[in-house]
Amino acid sequence: MTMLESIRRKLARDVRTAIDKPAEFRADVEYTIEGVKRGTISPRDVLIPALSTLATLVFVFVLLIPIYWVLMIALQGDGATLYSTDSAGLIPQDFSPEAFVWVVGDLFIPGAIVRIAVPFTDVVYYFEWPRIVFLDASNYVDTTSDFPRYFWNSLYIGVATVVIAMSLIVPASYAFSRREFAGRMKLLYGYILFTQIGGGLGIAALIALYTIFSSTGLTNNKLVLAVYYAAMAVPFNTWLLKTYMDSIPVSYEEAAIMDGASPFRVAWEIVLPLAKPGLATIFIFIFLTGWMEFIVAQLVLRPENYTLPVGLFSLVDTYTVPWGRFSAFALVYASPIVFVYMFAQRYIESGLSFGGVSG
Amino acid sequence: MSLSSVGARSRDGYRAIVPESTQEWISENSALLLVLPGLFFFSLFMFFPLLFTIYLSFTDAEPATVFQDGPGGITGFFGLRGVENFVGLENYVSVLSDPAFWNSLGITWLFVAISVTLKVAFGLFLAMLVTSDRVRGKRYLRSIIIIPWALPPIFTITIWRGVFSSARFGLANQAIAVFGMAPKSWFNDRWLAFGTYLLTEMWLAYPFMVIITVSALQAVPDDLIDAAKVDGAGFVHRFLNVTVPSIKRPVMFAAILTAAASFTQFLIPYVFNRGGPGRANELIILYGYREAFTFDAYGAGAAIMMTAVVFIGIFMLAAVWKGQLAEGVN
Numbered sequence: 001m002t003m004l005e006s007i008r009r010k011l012a013r014d015v016r017t018a019i020d021k022p023a024e025f026r027a028d029v030e031y032t033i034e035g036v037k038r039g040t041i042s043p044r045d046v047l048i049p050a051l052s053t054l055a056t057l058v059f060v061f062v063l064l065i066p067i068y069w070v071l072m073i074a075l076q077g078d079g080a081t082l083y084s085t086d087s088a089g090l091i092p093q094d095f096s097p098e099a100f101v102w103v104v105g106d107l108f109i110p111g112a113i114v115r116i117a118v119p120f121t122d123v124v125y126y127f128e129w130p131r132i133v134f135l136d137a138s139n140y141v142d143t144t145s146d147f148p149r150y151f152w153n154s155l156y157i158g159v160a161t162v163v164i165a166m167s168l169i170v171p172a173s174y175a176f177s178r179r180e181f182a183g184r185m186k187l188l189y190g191y192i193l194f195t196q197i198g199g200g201l202g203i204a205a206l207i208a209l210y211t212i213f214s215s216t217g218l219t220n221n222k223l224v225l226a227v228y229y230a231a232m233a234v235p236f237n238t239w240l241l242k243t244y245m246d247s248i249p250v251s252y253e254e255a256a257i258m259d260g261a262s263p264f265r266v267a268w269e270i271v272l273p274l275a276k277p278g279l280a281t282i283f284i285f286i287f288l289t290g291w292m293e294f295i296v297a298q299l300v301l302r303p304e305n306y307t308l309p310v311g312l313f314s315l316v317d318t319y320t321v322p323w324g325r326f327s328a329f330a331l332v333y334a335s336p337i338v339f340v341y342m343f344a345q346r347y348i349e350s351g352l353s354f355g356g357v358s359g
Numbered sequence: 360m361s362l363s364s365v366g367a368r369s370r371d372g373y374r375a376i377v378p379e380s381t382q383e384w385i386s387e388n389s390a391l392l393l394v395l396p397g398l399f400f401f402s403l404f405m406f407f408p409l410l411f412t413i414y415l416s417f418t419d420a421e422p423a424t425v426f427q428d429g430p431g432g433i434t435g436f437f438g439l440r441g442v443e444n445f446v447g448l449e450n451y452v453s454v455l456s457d458p459a460f461w462n463s464l465g466i467t468w469l470f471v472a473i474s475v476t477l478k479v480a481f482g483l484f485l486a487m488l489v490t491s492d493r494v495r496g497k498r499y500l501r502s503i504i505i506i507p508w509a510l511p512p513i514f515t516i517t518i519w520r521g522v523f524s525s526a527r528f529g530l531a532n533q534a535i536a537v538f539g540m541a542p543k544s545w546f547n548d549r550w551l552a553f554g555t556y557l558l559t560e561m562w563l564a565y566p567f568m569v570i571i572t573v574s575a576l577q578a579v580p581d582d583l584i585d586a587a588k589v590d591g592a593g594f595v596h597r598f599l600n601v602t603v604p605s606i607k608r609p610v611m612f613a614a615i616l617t618a619a620a621s622f623t624q625f626l627i628p629y630v631f632n633r634g635g636p637g638r639a640n641e642l643i644i645l646y647g648y649r650e651a652f653t654f655d656a657y658g659a660g661a662a663i664m665m666t667a668v669v670f671i672g673i674f675m676l677a678a679v680w681k682g683q684l685a686e687g688v689n
């Protein structure tokens with residue numbers, strides 16, 4: 001688990017940097033003030049960056065107001081509505097976690113009895129634990145949302161998508177990066193084209209896709225949906241991982257081959273470990289495909305198999321939208337992605353800047 | 360992939376049956392085996408449905424016919440043949456002679472033209488802002504402003520639907536109330552609704568433009584700008600004569616891609632008001648979708664989708680020629 005370890009270390013470093021930032025900033029400011037007092041720094045050099053930074057901050061805030069706004073509505077619980085009071089304003093009157101409780105619902109570990117028989121003896125151990133309740137939603141709200149069910153559906157599809165897609169993509173990108181074969185360039189060209197415009201073609205083929213799924217009785221099947229997402233993830237992620245593998249020096253492999261390693265061992269023990277950051281990037285991308293996809297999911301899934309995006313939309317697709325609850329639902333759905341994204345941002349950016357784009 | 364794991368007898372059999380030249384070809388291109396599974400699944404879910412769309416567009420398919428077990432035929436092999444009938448170009452004729460189709464195509468092109476202009480301009484402006492020497496903490500600002508990119512589209516689009524809620528306290532109505540204007544019902548007026556699409560599309564797509572433009576701007580050589588400063592060129596001159604030429608290609612490339620995204624925009628009109636009021640603002644993909652699933656005309660819907668595919672194909676070619684998309688592949 002060296003990868004988890006390295007992620008943990010990076011996270012720790014990021015957190016430490018973030019904690020140190022305010023103190024660093026204060027030291028900077030003090031230094032600048034001192035400099036201005038002594039006359040070594042001209043006030044003009046201080047004022048212009050300070051003002052333009054402030055203006056930019058205000059601008060960015062205005063830009064992101066919609067996100068701030070749903071956060072404020074969600075924090076006010078079910079009382080928030082767009083229709084009667086001004087509770088939908090930018091500065092909320094009162095706070096209530098009710099909407100979030102409604103979304104998350106009861107949090108508990110179900111009670112269970114586990115029976116462990118020691119082999120070849122008559123000894124049997126029984127372990128029993130009661131239902132452990134962390135949060136009993138009924139103290140706060142009458143009903144709870146279907147969020148947990150949608151969450152498990154989404155998780156199931158996401159994990160299945162990753163497993164299937166990885167088993168298709170990793171060997172292919174290795175072949176593209178390290179081997180020669182007939183039609184390699186043509187295939188690669190085709191994949192690159194589809195990375196960019198594939199989404200649109202996918203939607204254009206929606207009617208046929210639905211007809212095929214329905215005629216063959218494959219609608220409302222989570223596994224089939226996962227296979228579909230995995231297939232759609234192939235071109236972009238193969239290309240991305242291939243580009244990443246290209247950056248791994250061939251000399252490592254040559255050394256291993258000299259030592260008599262088989263082609264499989266070279267791939268498994270040299271290339272894959274070195275490609276970990278690339279693998280992590282495509283892991284996130286593939287998982288998010290299934291986590292975010294809405295159009296196909298809402299077409300083929302029935303309510304019991306709804307994923308989070310479809311569940312979110314089914315909340316809003318009525319005439320009386322429960323805005324507080326809707327906002328809380330939306331935020332709980334979207335926030336993990338933002339955290340993952342912010343952590344992985346530098347990898348994603350560097351991943352997207354290679355090839356074609358950075359002219 | 361060597362065949363050593365297969366038993367010796369079957370190996371001998373393989374050598375006896377398969378011609379030598381074929382054996383050679385296989386052993387030379389064995390790495391193709393690693394690529395084929397992915398290619399197979401991708402083709403199965405991308406090209407096969409596309410081919411099937413072409414087939415459907417020549418039939419009178421609708422739920423009543425297409426899901427009934429019918430006679431065999433080519434598609435019958437896959438269990439896909441219903442009792443739909445081949446009608447030739449009838450769907451295309453009726454689609455192309457339908458004013459609603461031309462309205463949809465027109466509004467789609469208008470949407471593409473305006474939204475791409477807005478996205479490029481706004482993305483360029485923001486990118487200049489967060490690479491400016493006068494702004495501090497640019498790295499943090501950059502990671503904040505591209506947050507919308509990390510959010511699921513259905514999340515952001517439903518939020519924007521709330522922003523443009525016709526209620527008095529929808530965010531857009533609160534904003535115009537500041538200027539003393541009465542609340543508007545945004546989705547009930549054709550051009551107001553179209554404006555909300557544009558604004559939302561711009562907000563959704565600006566992070567992509569910002570990322571590409573920022574990386575292009577960072578590649579502009581500083582000495583060129585310094586030289587221009589020494590020569591006494593003002594900001595506008597520096598921008599037009601130094602910055603623009605060096606970032607033109609990446610921005611152009613991003614514009615083509617984002618135009619394709621605008622052309623296939625489906626979720627915004629679908630979530631906002633189903634392309635309303637009436638069917639006035641149905642962008643082309645939504646038009647085909649509604650023809651098929653709301654009005655049960657799968658054949659006509661498929662014909663509409665195929666005309667859209669032709670345009671997407673043109674975009675792809677433009678991306679290859681103009682953006683030199685696949686340059687540097689090896």
